Each structure stands twice: as structure tokens, then as C-alpha cells.
Amino acid sequence: MNIIETQNLTRRYGRTEAVHELNLAVPAGxxxxxxxxxxxxxxxxxxxxxxxxxxxxxxATVLGVDSRKLGERExxxxxxxxxxxxxxxxxxxxxLLDYCRPFYPTWDAALEKTLLDRFALPAERKLGQxxxxxxxxxxxxxxxAYRPKLLxxxxxxxxxxxxxxxxxxxxxxxxxxxGEWTVLVSSHDIEEVERLADRVALLxxxxxxxxxxxxxxxxxxxxxxxxxGESEAKLAAPPAGWLEVERAGRVVRFVDSGYERxxxxxxxxxxxxxxxxxxxxxxxxxxxxxxxxxxxxxDKLTAEATAKETVS
Amino acid sequence: xxxxxxxxxxxxxxAAAWFGxxxxxxxxVRAQEFYRWINGVGGFTWWVTAMQAVTGVxxxxxLILEDRVTGTTAHWLTRPISGGRMLAAxxxxxxxxxxxxxxxxxxxxxxxxGFSPGEVARAAGEFMAWQTGLxxxxxxxxxxxxxxxxxxxxxxxxxxxVPVAAMVLQxxxxxxxxxxxxxxxxxxxxxxxxxxxxxxRVLLHQYFTRQTTRGWWTLAAGGVGLIALRAIAPDAMxxxxxxxxxxTRVSELPGERFAGEVAVxxxxxxxxxxxxxxxxxxxxxxxxxxxFLAPENSLGVNVELPDRRRAGLAMSPGGLWGxxxxxxxxxxxxxxxxxxxxxxARLGAVIDLPSxxxxxxxxxxxxxxxxxxxxxxEVPLRAGASGRSGSSELRVVGLGGAAERAExxxxxxxxxSLFVRDVGLxxxxxxxxxxxxxxxxxxxxxxxxxxxxxxxxVELGSANMGAMLVSARRxxxxxxxxxxxxxxxxxxxxxxxxxxxxxxxxxxxxVVRSVxxxxxxxxxxxxxx
Numbered sequence: 119m120n121i122i123e124t125q126n127l128t129r130r131y132g133r134t135e136a137v138h139e140l141n142l143a144v145p146a147g148x149x150x151x152x153x154x155x156x157x158x159x160x161x162x163x164x165x166x167x168x169x170x171x172x173x174x175x176x177x178a179t180v181l182g183v184d185s186r187k188l189g190e191r192e193x194x195x196x197x198x199x200x201x202x203x204x205x206x207x208x209x210x211x212x213x214l215l216d217y218c219r220p221f222y223p224t225w226d227a228a229l230e231k232t233l234l235d236r237f238a239l240p241a242e243r244k245l246g247q248x249x250x251x252x253x254x255x256x257x258x259x260x261x262x263a264y265r266p267k268l269l270x271x272x273x274x275x276x277x278x279x280x281x282x283x284x285x286x287x288x289x290x291x292x293x294x295x296x297g298e299w300t301v302l303v304s305s306h307d308i309e310e311v312e313r314l315a316d317r318v319a320l321l322x323x324x325x326x327x328x329x330x331x332x333x334x335x336x337x338x339x340x341x342x343x344x345x346x347g348e349s350e351a352k353l354a355a356p357p358a359g360w361l362e363v364e365r366a367g368r369v370v371r372f373v374d375s376g377y378e379r380x381x382x383x384x385x386x387x388x389x390x391x392x393x394x395x396x397x398x399x400x401x402x403x404x405x406x407x408x409x410x411x412x413x414x415x416x417d418k419l420t421a422e423a424t425a426k427e428t429v430s
Numbered sequence: 431x432x433x434x435x436x437x438x439x440x441x442x443x444x445a446a447a448w449f450g451x452x453x454x455x456x457x458x459v460r461a462q463e464f465y466r467w468i469n470g471v472g473g474f475t476w477w478v479t480a481m482q483a484v485t486g487v488x489x490x491x492x493l494i495l496e497d498r499v500t501g502t503t504a505h506w507l508t509r510p511i512s513g514g515r516m517l518a519a520x521x522x523x524x525x526x527x528x529x530x531x532x533x534x535x536x537x538x539x540x541x542x543x544g545f546s547p548g549e550v551a552r553a554a555g556e557f558m559a560w561q562t563g564l565x566x567x568x569x570x571x572x573x574x575x576x577x578x579x580x581x582x583x584x585x586x587x588x589x590x591x592v593p594v595a596a597m598v599l600q601x602x603x604x605x606x607x608x609x610x611x612x613x614x615x616x617x618x619x620x621x622x623x624x625x626x627x628x629x630x631r632v633l634l635h636q637y638f639t640r641q642t643t644r645g646w647w648t649l650a651a652g653g654v655g656l657i658a659l660r661a662i663a664p665d666a667m668x669x670x671x672x673x674x675x676x677x678t679r680v681s682e683l684p685g686e687r688f689a690g691e692v693a694v695x696x697x698x699x700x701x702x703x704x705x706x707x708x709x710x711x712x713x714x715x716x717x718x719x720x721x722f723l724a725p726e727n728s729l730g731v732n733v734e735l736p737d738r739r740r741a742g743l744a745m746s747p748g749g750l751w752g753x754x755x756x757x758x759x760x761x762x763x764x765x766x767x768x769x770x771x772x773x774x775a776r777l778g779a780v781i782d783l784p785s786x787x788x789x790x791x792x793x794x795x796x797x798x799x800x801x802x803x804x805x806x807x808e809v810p811l812r813a814g815a816s817g818r819s820g821s822s823e824l825r826v827v828g829l830g831g832a833a834e835r836a837e838x839x840x841x842x843x844x845x846x847s848l849f850v851r852d853v854g855l856x857x858x859x860x861x862x863x864x865x866x867x868x869x870x871x872x873x874x875x876x877x878x879x880x881x882x883x884x885x886x887x888v889e890l891g892s893a894n895m896g897a898m899l900v901s902a903r904r905x906x907x908x909x910x911x912x913x914x915x916x917x918x919x920x921x922x923x924x925x926x927x928x929x930x931x932x933x934x935x936x937x938x939x940x941v942v943r944s945v946x947x948x949x950x951x952x953x954x955x956x957x958x959x
Contacts, residue, residue, distance in 0.1 A: 170502035190510040198508035205505055206496070208431065221510045 121146045121268055121300040122167060126176035129162050136162040138324040139176065144302055144317070151315035151332075152304040153402075155410055159324035160304035161202075164272045167302075168198055181268060194222050197261030199254065200272035207246030211239050211256050215263070222264035230263040233289060251282035258286060262293050271303040275310045283310055290314060308403040318402065320409060327409065332402065339405045340377035340397040344370040347392030357385055361412040373400070373408040431492060435527050438485055443535045445478050446896025450543045453825075453843065468891030468902040475893040486561070487568040490528050491581045494520055494572035500642045501576055513637035520569065528565045533558045536896055543898060545847060546820040553821075553847045553897035563622070570629035573636040574645045592653045599661035617660065628652040696953050697790050762875065762882045789949035803871070803935040811840070811874070811928040821847040821898075824932050831906075836920055838874075840885070840905040840930060847897050872905050873931040876924050881910045885930075905930075 122144035129137040137159040144150045154160045165171040167178050169188045178185040181192050188196075209217060211234075219225050234241060237255040245253060254274060261269065269290070275283050287310060290301065305311050311318075312332070319329035328335070342360075346368045356363050359376035370390065374382050377397065386395045400408075452471070497516060498504040506516060533554045540550045567585070575581035628649065636645045807817030807824040816825040823845040831838040872885040885905035892901040910921040 165502050168508055170507055190512050190515075193508065193510040196508070200503070200508075202503045203505055203508070204498070204503045208496075218509065 119146045120144060122178070122180055122302060124163075124167075124176065124178040127163070127166060127173055127178050128175040129159075129166055129171060130174045136324050137166070137321075140321075140324070140326050142319055142326060142329055144300060144319075146300055147298050148317045149301040149303070149315050150317040150319060150329075151308075151311040151402075152302060152319050152321060153306065153308060153311065153406055154304075154321035155306060157323075158321040160306075160321055161200075161272055162324075163321065164200075164270055164302070164304055168196070168270060190221075194224070194264070195267040197264070197266035197269040198272075199257045199261050199270070199274050201254070201274065201276050202272070203257060205245050205253060205257060208244060210242050210244050211248075211259075212241040214245060214256060214260055215241075218260045218263075225264045227263075229265065229293070230259070233259045233262060233293075236289060236292070237285060251278045254278060255282065255286060255289070258289055262289065265293065265299070267299055269299060269301045269303075271301065271305075273305055273307075274303065275305060275307045287313055308406050309401075312402040315402075320406070322409075335405065336399060336402070338375065338377050339400045339408075340374050340382070341400050341404065342372050342374050342377075342382065342386070343396045343398070344386055344390050345394045345396075346370065346390055347394075349391040352389040356389075361408050373405075375409075431489070431496065434492075435489055438482070438489055439531055439535055441485075442482055442532045442896065443539060445482070446536060446898065447539045447542075449475055449478075449893070449895045449900070450539060450845075450898050465890060468893065468900075471900070472891050472893035475895040479895055483564055486528055487564050487585075488578065488582070490524055490565045490568035491572035491575070491578060491585075493524055493527070494569055495575065495578055495581065498576070499573045499636050499640055513640070517633060517637040524565050524569060525562075529558050529561045532561060540821070540847070540897065543845065544818050544821055544823060549821045549847050557897050563626070566626060566629045570632045570649070573633055574642055574649065588649070588653060592656060595653075596657045596660040599657060620659075621656065624652070624656060697792075697950050698953050762877065762880065786952055786954040789951050791949045792947040803933045806870075806932045806934050808875075808929050808931050811925065811930050815930075817932075821845070822932070822934075824930075826930065827902075831909075836909045836911070838907055838909055840872075841890075842872075842901075842903045842905060844901045844903060846899045846901070869935045871933045871935065873933060874905075874907060874910075874928060875931050876910070876926075876928045878927050879910070879921065879924055881921070881924060881928070883907050883910060 120143045122142065124140050124142045127137055127140040127142070128135065140159075140163060142163070152160050152163065162171065166173050167180055167185055169185050172186060180188060181195060183189075183192050206214065206217070215230060215234075219230075237252075237259055239252060239256055239259065240248075245256060248256060258274070271290075274286060278286065291314070293299070301314070303311060303314060315332055317329070317331050318335050320327040353363065353365065353370065356372065359374055361373040361375055363370070363372040365371075370393075374397075379397070382397065383395055386393060449471075497506045497520075499513075499516075536557060537550055537554065540553055545553060567589075568581075571585040571588070572581050575584060632645050632649055635648065636642065806819040806822045809815040809817040809824060809826060811826070811829070813826055813828050816823065818824070825843045826840055827843050828841040829838070830841070870887075872887065874883040874885055875881060885907045888904040888906060890902035890904055892899060894900070910924045911918040912921045913919055
């Protein structure tokens with residue numbers, strides 16, 4: 119069962135298309151990272167899912183309900199933390215919790231206390247007097263204490279120091295261990311997401327590039343290094359799945375986005391007859407960077423081709 | 431926000447309390463400083479009231495903007511709080527903070543200044559209605575705004591632009607603003623109802639759909655609609671008047687007693703084109719009928735000129751107003767026989783003035799306002815004397831007058847609740863005078879001497895704040911005399927036992943009767959001299 123589903127979801131700001139025909143599914147119980155460079159459409163997607171923005175076209179369902187019809191009952195099961203959220207800064211941490219508590223029938227006072235201690239939040243201090251990290255932790259606490267079925271985090275790590283990030287992630291993981299819930303986290307901070315997510319979706323210019331488990335993603339990406347022998351290398355037409363192909367002396371390096379040991383070695387032998395091939399696993403960060411570079415190169419080539427067509 | 435609201439409340443109450451407690455000094459009158467004094471106080475209280483309104487509006491807007499309805503970053507939008515619930519919370523808190531709290535806090539201030547329970551209730555009602563209007567406007571604009579700055583400029587722009595545009599359109603149509611009193615009254619009622627309705631519509635729409643752009647368009651459409659309505663709607667369409675406040679039905683008013691008893695005394699043709707045409711007439715046979723008093727003014731009378739053209743005319747009583755009725759109220763006379771009223775009016779310079787010797791008649795509708803009088807205060811005619819009835823307080827600040835011209839003048843400081851602000855001093859002229867629901871008359875009375883003189887009122891200035899109105903007035907009259915013609919001399923000893931009486935007449939109802947006079951020869955202005 120999918121907690122979140124979108125069907126051809128599109129959102130435009132005037133003539134700018136922030137999200138283009140997005141078909142995203144987030145299964146229940148998964149921790150899904152929505153990755154993408156700045157301006158890729160991550161925040162817009164989350165805002166449409168939370169009914170903060172209306173979709174221009176297409177539709178989205180959240181907890182089985184059309185996102186445009188999210189009511190009090192559904193929102194009581196959703197936690198939302200965003201870097202841009204305007205918190206009631208005049209409230210103290212305690213007042214924020216007192217304010218939120220009555221809205222949630224599932225509020226867990228024991229968990230509230232545990233998280234308050236873990237995050238070392240000063241309960242009597244006003245939110246406006248907290249550091250950014252503290253404020254994010256207060257927001258997270260007020261969104262975790264009722265054990266939501268769905269937790270949506272929009273760029274939660276930006277501007278946080280490593281210690282706070284660690285506490286933040288531990289807080290999320292601690293609650294996730296305690297029950298069945300789903301997390302959708304958007305970020306361009308891949309290293310942190312890597313610790314959390316078991317599923318990754320990549321957005322590029324509003325389009326979904328892929329949406330798969332972290333395991334499957336890391337399984338199909340490898341950094342390949344080929345040490346050439348005496349024979350010549352045939353690099354004229356590399357396979358479409360090879361990214362960032364480069365040669366330095368007798369060494370050819372590339373990223374294989376569809377790694378499968380025998381198939382990759384076979385493809386290498388066809389191009390580099392007597393070469394030695396080594397394959398290194400990649401982190402999410404490396405995969406993301408490779409894809410981002412490949413995307414930019416593709417965009418640049420497309421732009422140049424369009425320019426040439428226009429001139430001719 | 432608690433501190434600014436508390437400070438605002440203290441300011442509202444404190445300023446009103448201070449204003450209520452201050453008094454005009456006798457020295458200032460002697461020094462002929464009263465104009466400056468009352469205008470200074472009036473200007474100051476105007477600014478204080480304006481600042482209270484502006485800060486109150488900004489605070490009300492802040493209450494909405496604390497949980498913004500626009501944009502996508504407000505905290506409450508992602509919580510299980512529906513738009514309806516948030517709107518209800520805002521309305522309740524706005525009502526408590528900006529409507530109920532200041533009114534409740536003002537009650538002791540009003541009570542301390544002599545307001546009766548009924549007057550307190552009425553003052554509170556008016557004050558709360560005013561605050562509700564301001565808060566509603568602030569809520570409507572704030573619900574569509576991203577920030578306090580946007581609220582301020584958009585709200586200010588709209589509040590200024592709509593009346594200005596309406597005025598410009600009317601000027602372009604050569605239509606006088608609020609030309610007709612009844613149309614004006616209808617217009618202001620309509621405006622209040624439409625503004626409230628629009629604001630409710632905007633608030634509901636915004637909180638339930640959060641379609642901000644559409645909300646602004648709705649507001650803009652409302653503004654354009656109001657401008658168009660004011661600009662194109664004929665006054666005749668708006669001549670709807672609310673029923674008189676008193677319980678007397680119009681059908682019970684013996685207005686027919688006046689019909690046919692209008693006699694035109696003379697119509698004066700000016701010798702100079704720059705002078706207006708003047709008409710003098712007498713309305714006779716008006717039985718006062720106990721406390722009733724008639725007529726107030728006449729309205730809409732036409733003078734039919736020789737070439738059958740008509741010129742509109744609004745009449746005012748020629749003599750001192752209300753003296754006969756006031757004598758009965760003051761117990762100086764028991765005569766309740768018919769009363770004759772002299773009335774006069776001057777037309778503006780009429781094109782193609784009729785020549786002397788030709789005739790003209792008066793025709794048209796005459797509106798008669800019937801008013802019931804009651805005595806509010808009776809104070810000795812000396813500086814420092816004061817009297818009070820409920821919120822109405824009268825204090826003689828000083829006495830004066832030009833002895834060589836046998837004149838007396840009395841400087842008064844008066845206090846009333848703001849809801850009687852339409853009590854006229856000179857009662858306005860013509861049509862505007864008809865619009866009044868109350869009118870004060872001041873009498874110089876010496877019972878032993880059988881003297882009762884109606885005093886002419888000169889407005890020196892007024893200032894109001896927190897439902898309290900302070901006015902400075904000068905009452906003028908000639909001294910009581912005896913003898914005839916050139917042999918008239920000041921009545922000796924009239925000052926001893928003389929009192930100043932304040933009588934308030936309140937509207938009972940109005941009747942409209944057709945008037946047609948016989949043709950009257952036009953008299954030249956020189957002849958009049």
C-alpha cells in the first residue's frame with residue numbers, strides 16, 4: 119500500500135513549470151528521500167502533497183485522500199517540518215507543545231518528555247530566542263510526539279551543524295523504530311539522507327528521474343576504472359548508461375548507471391580488449407553528483423542543439 | 431502581542447479619561463483664547479482618536495497575520511486546524527480584544543462622567559459598532575496580505591482610492607456629493623452593510639479556500655461596484671429613510687393642520703444680480719398639541735417664476751426657534767393655541783431674474799418635522815454655574831457682551847455623549863436641518879419677570895473622544911427690554927433670578943404636505959430697505 123501517490127502531478131508558477139507530470143509512489147513504512155538540486159521541484163512537490171499549493175494538473179493522494187481534501191483527521195496523522203516554516207516565535211517551547219497537544223488524539227506525553235530531554239530543549243525559552251538548530255528540533259518534537267503515520271521533512275538539515283543533524287536524525291530513527299510509519303524527506307544533503315532513507319527518488323527540473331530503494335540504486339551504480347593494455351580503446355560511442363566517461367593516459371574512468379557485473383565486463387571487453395576492469399560501489403552522494411553532472415551536460419547539449427537549429 | 435494590546439487598551443481608556451477630566455478655564459475665556467483652546471483640544475483629540483484607530487487596526491491585522499492565511503509557510507496550515515476553526519478563533523479573539531475589552535474598560539470612564547445606564551449602553555453600542563467596523567476591515571485586508579507592510583499599503587490605498595474615485599466620478603457627472611439628505615443616509619447605511627458583507631465574504635472565502643488572488647479580485651470588484659453604484663445610482667433611488675425612532679406613527683401626526691395655511695408674505699427681487707432672490711412666508715395655525723412642536727423647517731419648496739420655471743428652495747425659520755414651545759416647557763405660559771411661524775429663504779443668484787411687479791407663487795412639498803422637548807439643565811446665569819442631566823453637562827464659563835449694543839453673551843462648556851453629536855447648534859440649513867433627530871435650544875428665563883428669550887447659538891468648536899463630546903458654545907442675545915420702538919430700554923433687574931435653560935427637542939416624526947400659494951407680487955430689494 120502506498121501512503122503517497124501522485125498521478126501526472128504538475129505545478130506551474132506562471133509560465134515556469136516547477137513539477138512536470140510527476141508519478142511518485144511512496145510505500146507505507148518506507149523512509150523515502152526526495153533528492154534533487156536546488157530548484158528541482160522538491161519543495162513544490164511537498165507543498166502540493168500537503169495541500170499548501172494546489173496542483174495545476176494531475177492529482178495526488180496522501181493517506182488515501184486527495185491532497186486537496188486533506189482535513190483535520192488526516193492532518194492529525196501527518197507531521198511536517200520545513201526549513202521555511204514560520205513558527206509562532208512568541209511562544210515558549212512548552213507553550214508550543216501545550217498549543218499542539220489538544221489537536222492530536224494520539225499525542226504521546228512520554229515520548230514528548232523523552233524527546234524534550236534528548237533534544238535538550240529549554241522548555242521555558244521562547245522559540246524566537248532559540249538557535250536555528252534548536253528551533254528545528256522544537257519543530258520536529260512537535261511533529262513527532264503524536265507518532266504521525268506520515269512524517270514529511272522539507273530540507274530539515276539545511277543550516278544545522280553536524281551535532282544537531284546527528285541528534286535530529288537519531289530522533290527520527292528512534293521514533294521510526296517504535297512503530298510503522300512513513301517518512302518523506304526532501305534534501306540536497308545526501309550524506310545525511312543516506313543514513314535515513316531506504317528509498318530514493320530523484321527530481322531533476324521537475325521531472326522524476328527514478329524512484330527506487332537505496333539498495334537497488336546503489337546496486338546498479340558503480341564507478342568503473344579500466345586500465346588499458348596495448349590495444350586501442352574505442353570510446354567513440356559509449357553505452358547510454360555510462361556517465362562521466364573520461365580518459366587519463368592508460369586509464370579510463372566512468373560511472374555505470376546500470377551495473378551488472380557480467381554485462382559491464384562484457385561491454386568493457388568489447389571496447390578495451392586487454393584491459394583490467396575494477397568496479398567500486400558508490401555512495402548516494404557520488405551517484406547524485408554523477409547524475410547531476412550528466413543532467414547538466416545533457417541540458418547543455420540540448421541547448422546548443424536548439425541554438426544551432428534556431429540559427430540555421 | 432499581549433503587551434501591545436494591553437498598552438493600546440490603557441491608551442484608549444486613559445486618553446478618554448484624561449479628556450473627560452479636563453476643563454476649559456475661565457482665564458482662557460477672558461483672554462479670548464477659547465477658539466485656540468477648543469480647536470487645539472479638538473485637533474489633539476482628533477489625532478489621538480485617529481492614532482487609536484490606526485494602531486487598533488494594525489494590531490487587529492497583526493492578530494490575523496500571526497497565523498497568515500496567505501502563502502505556504504504558516505505553521506497552522508500543516509496542523510489539524512481547519513480554516514473555519516481558525517477563522518472562528520480569530521473572530522472570537524478579535525471581538526474580545528478589540529471590541530468588547532475597550533468598551534468594558536470604558537464603562538467606568540463613562541459612568542464617572544455622569545452617563546446614565548441607558549447612555550452607557552448606547553455609547554458602548556456605538557463604540558463597539560465602530561470598533562467592529564474597523565476590526566472587520568482590518569481582518570478582511572489582513573487575511574489577503576502577506577505582511578503587515580502589504581496590509582498597510584493595500585488597505586490604505588483601497589480606503590483612500592474608493593472614496594476618491596467615487597468623488598471624482600460624481601464631479602465628472604456634475605453631481606453633488608450626498609446632495610439629498612435621505613439619499614445620503616441610505617447611502618451610508620448601504621455602504622456599511624456592503625462593506626461588512628464584502629468583508630465577511632472575503633474572510634470566509636479566504637479561510638476556506640485560500641485563493642488569495644481571487645480574494646483581492648473580489649475586494650477590487652466590491653470597490654468598483656461601490657464606486658459605480660454611488661456614481662450612477664440616481665438619488666431618487668436612494669431616498670429611503672429609516673422610520674422615526676419614536677413610536678408615534680406618521681399617520682397620527684396632525685400634519686394636515688398646516689396644509690393650506692401657508693401664506694407667502696413677499697418675494698423679494700434683488701436689485702443686483704449678485705444678490706439672491708428672497709422669499710418670506712408664514713406657516714400658520716400650528717397647534718402645538720401638548721409637547722409637540724412644529725414645524726421645524728420646510729423642504730423642497732419651489733418658487734414658481736413668471737415664465738413657469740421653478741427654482742428649488744429650502745426654508746429656515748425666520749424668527750428664533752422654539753421659543754413658544756420652550757416657554758411652555760419652562761412653565762412660563764400655559765397657552766397651547768395656534769402658533770405662527772415666519773420662515774425665510776434665499777435662492778442662489780437665479781438666471782434671468784424676474785422683474786419687479788411680476789408675480790410668483792410658492793409651490794411644492796413642505797416637510798414638517800415634529801419634535802418633543804424636555805429640559806436638560808437649568809443653571810443660574812453666572813460664571814462657574816453648572817448643571818447636569820445624565821451625560822449632558824452644561825457649565826457657564828464666562829459672561830460677556832457689548833453693553834453699548836445692549837447685548838449679552840454666555841460662553842458655555844458642554845459635555846455630551848458622542849451619540850448626540852448630531853445635535854445642531856445652528857441646526858444646519860434647509861435640508862440638512864431636516865436630517866436632525868435632536869436639537870438643543872437655550873433659553874434665558876426670568877420667571878419673576880416673565881422673561882423668556884431664545885438665545886442664538888454660535889459654535890466655537892468641539893472635540894470628541896471615546897463617545898464623549900466636549901463643545902464650546904457662545905450664546906448671544908439682546909438684553910430683555912421694555913417700552914416700544916426707539917424708546918425701548920433695558921429691563922431693570924432682569925439679571926436677578928435669571929437662569930439659563932437647556933431644552934432638548936427630539937424628533938417624533940416627519941410629515942410631508944403639498945403647498946400652493948397664491949401669486950405674490952415681487953418686491954424690489956430696495957423697497958425692502
